[in-house]
Amino acid sequence: MSGRLHEARQRNRRWQADEGVALAITLMSLLLLSALGLTLVLTTMTETEITGNYRDGREALHATEAGLERAVQDLLTAPDWNAVLSGQIRSGFADGSPSGVRVLPDGSTLDLTDVLNLANCGYPSRSCSSADMDARTRERPWGVNNPRYQMYAYGAIRDILPGGAIDSKYYVVVMVGDDPAENDGNPLQDGVDIDNPGRGVLMLRAEGFGPDGAHAIVETSVAQSETTDLERGYTGQGGQDEQNRRARASPVQTPGKALTRSEMAVSAGGLSVQ
Numbered sequence: 001m002s003g004r005l006h007e008a009r010q011r012n013r014r015w016q017a018d019e020g021v022a023l024a025i026t027l028m029s030l031l032l033l034s035a036l037g038l039t040l041v042l043t044t045m046t047e048t049e050i051t052g053n054y055r056d057g058r059e060a061l062h063a064t065e066a067g068l069e070r071a072v073q074d075l076l077t078a079p080d081w082n083a084v085l086s087g088q089i090r091s092g093f094a095d096g097s098p099s100g101v102r103v104l105p106d107g108s109t110l111d112l113t114d115v116l117n118l119a120n121c122g123y124p125s126r127s128c129s130s131a132d133m134d135a136r137t138r139e140r141p142w143g144v145n146n147p148r149y150q151m152y153a154y155g156a157i158r159d160i161l162p163g164g165a166i167d168s169k170y171y172v173v174v175m176v177g178d179d180p181a182e183n184d185g186n187p188l189q190d191g192v193d194i195d196n197p198g199r200g201v202l203m204l205r206a207e208g209f210g211p212d213g214a215h216a217i218v219e220t221s222v223a224q225s226e227t228t229d230l231e232r233g234y235t236g237q238g239g240q241d242e243q244n245r246r247a248r249a250s251p252v253q254t255p256g257k258a259l260t261r262s263e264m265a266v267s268a269g270g271l272s273v274q
Contacts, residue, residue, distance in 0.1 A: 052212075060170060060216035063157045064208035067093070067172030068218055070160055071153040074178075075222055081190050081202060084152065084176055091153035093160065098151035105156070106170040106211040112151060115173055119149045119205055133187075134239070140180075146188040147177025147203045157208075171212040177203045181259060200224035217266060 002079045074091040075084070083089040090098065099113045114124030121128040122137060133140075133148050141144045151176040178187040182198030191199035201223045208216045 016224060018160055033117045039223065045196035053214075056210055056212060056214035057216065059168070060208040060210050060265050061218070062215040063168060063172050063210070063259050064206045064218045066157060066160060067153060067208065068204060068206040068220065070177075071174040071206070072222055074153065075202070081200075081224075082188075084202070085148075085150065085178055085190065085200040090151065093153045093155050094151075097158065102171060102210075104171050104209065108211075110171060110209050112154060112173065115148060115207060116151060116175065119207075120147075123258040142180040144185045145178070145180050145182055145187060145198075147180055147205075149175035149177040149203075149205060152176040152204075158192075170208050170214075172208045174204060174206045177205070179203055 026169055027040070070093050071091050074093065075081075078084050080089070087098070095102070099116075102110045104110055104113065111124070117126060117128050118124045120134075121132045123141060133146055134144050136143050151173065154172065157168040157170045157172055158164065160166060165257075178190065179198035179201035180203065181201070182191045184193070184194055184196060186193055190202075191197075193199065201221050204220050204222060206218045206220075208214075
């Protein structure tokens, strides 16, 4: 009798040991599967975030380029680039004063004064003095010939075309400055001497701002062709006539505010984008 009892106790101990091993294996398997599931979730979230950032970055770049093209279109008809450099003449694509805070479609805010100060001096939230703008830095190494940017075109991308044709949450700013290749030491006036290397050239700096801090910057230069003032005048008038024609063709168009379609034909008396 005692032998059978001993044997039963031995079997019971083996079963308990087996159950303990099975429990340990089950817990380890559950832990492994949980780790794999967490890794999959984190990977999916990361890939989604990367995709979203790439999409926002590309949209910011496209919006910035669209604003830049709109500004170039208006520069085609500007009668005096010195007035552009001094801030007296601005693009028709402007949503009010060239300073102050704008509320973006996603609820965030953008201070145009900070944007301009950052372009001219390298830091926002502080006014730029002449000495600040003339200082030589790695980004602005030309001293007194550093561009002194002025606000030229600025507004929501959706306002470039009428009737809500563009569904975008991006805001674009285009600033104009004198070409730093000039050697006249006057960044608020285009070069006068014919041998000035920056004569007839403007610098454009466009920045696009969007949701979740999306931001893009495009810099380029626009040059007048080597023609007479009379020929440039004919070209400029032709561009203005074309804008007016498009405005009359669309009943919802506001002349000078937005273009139904943006085109620029570069001719002997026009502009060239470098």
